[in-house]
Amino acid sequence: MIRFTTLFLAFSAGPALAASGPFFSLRNTNFVVLLAFLLFVAVLVYLKVPQRLAGMLDKRAQQIKAELEEARSIREEAQAALAAQERKLKEVSSEAERLIAHAREEAELAAAQAKKELQETLKRRLQAAEEQIASAQAAALKEVRNRAVDVAIAAARDVIAAQMTAQQANKLIDEAIETVEKRLH
Structure with missing residues (x-):
């Protein structure tokens, strides 16, 4: 034809x-x-x-398809990691709620002995529980962010490495050197 x-x-x-x-x-x-x-x-x-040209185009299409599949799997891994961190956060929250409930029970039992001691003990335990919650939340968020950053960096590195030419890399290096010189002077 x-x-x-x-x-x-x-x-x-x-x-x-x-x-x-x-x-x-x-x-x-x-x-x-x-x-x-x-x-x-x-x-x-x-x-x-x-x-031959059609074969080369088909090969490139397969490479792009493989890269998309890899990006999809990385995204799924990131979503799984995020879901795991959210579960951990819920567990820590429920543990904190249990600690708060336990502190309240102890406070009610100790009310007969000393109302003043009860208030001080309750304040200390609530503060500790809140700090533990805040610490656990911060740690969980930090871990999720670090994982997301690692995944994003790895994906960006793969995409940039696949698409960047030597001339583009040299241009980026020159621009970085100029930026450093401007900031140092």
Whole structure:
């Protein structure tokens, strides 16, 4: 089909038919150019250049598909890590709630002995529980952020490494050097 279309377009070309004199003559430049073009197209088809180009494009499409699958799996891993951290955060919150409930029970039992001691003990335990909650929340958030940053950096590194040329890398290095010089002076 490609050969037929190419031949049809080559023979139906307007400028080739508009030349003066007999068309099928080696002295007619349009005819010679047409023959050279057809010979060139025939060499390309003989050397299977269109099939090779199609193969290269298919290979690149497969690479892109693999990169997308890898990015999807990294995203799923990040979501799983986030869900695990959220579960840990809920566990810590429920533990803190249990600690608060326990402190309240002890406070009610000790109310008969000393109301003043009960208030001080309750204040200390509530503060400790709140600090533990805050600490656990901060640790969980920090761990989630660190994991997300690690995943993002790894994905960005892979994407940049796959797409960056040496010239782009050199340009980024030069820009970084200029920025450092400006900040130091």
